[in-house]
């Protein structure tokens with residue numbers, strides 16, 4: 072369905088505006104999952120319409136040095152991708168939360184009312200993703216293999232149902248109805264860069280003195296990141312924890328220096 076006549080920068084302009092708006096919602100304390108829903112839908116839509124801003128695929132093209140598919144010089148695309156990694160050091164994984172179409176599609180699938188299978192807090196997804204990242208780099212630089220094309224990231228959004236790889240990514244998307252963001256947590260090479268940055272982010276979700284230790288946020292979190300002992304690298308800023316918190320001001324998005332937990 073991707074409409075090639077629409078320039079990809081349109082998708083990146085949307086992505087930037089969504090990113091800024093979401094920062095504003097979190098910073099002002101007005102982020103809710105209901106308010107985030109239009110961004111999830113719009114991001115998924117832009118993925119199918121323009122195939123942008125699909126950040127992991129841009130990273131794949133940068134590593135392959137594919138300027139034709141990128142539509143821009145490699146240094147420019149690399150600079151933009153690294154800028155968002157640096158921004159994750161300040162605001163966390165807002166890009167992953169509701170802006171990246173690959174993440175948005177999985178987040179929407181996870182809303183389906185089917186039984187969930189998550190091992191929240193397990194380090195296995197992070198370890199697997201780190202291994203995949205090494206394979207991704209080796210395959211790209213050593214063999215010029217487009218790993219993300221092989222697993223169908225591009226074919227899925229292009230609705231190229233004649234291709235076998237389309238069904239690989241379709242299977243991942245279907246899996247995301249029951250397992251939270253399998254592509255993001257086990258595979259995404261861009262997520263592998265964003266996660267360590269987000270774990271050190273200046274602004275993070277933190278508990279305050281108002282917390283009554285009811286544990287509702289931890290039970291609602293599909294990744295285990297709501298546990299104060301866990302790092303926030305796997306926090307996708309989905310808003311499930313803040314939605315279930317029964318005490319006003321107990322769980323807030325704020326500067327790291329002020330953390331109390």
Ligand code: SF4
Nearest residue numbers: 167171174255259262
């Ligand atoms: S982890 Fe990767 S695929 Fe998932 S939302 Fe972030 S950039 Fe997109």
Ligand code: SF4
Nearest residue numbers: 292306307309310312
């Ligand atoms: S529920 Fe977990 S992943 Fe979602 S915002 Fe809260 S800590 Fe982050």
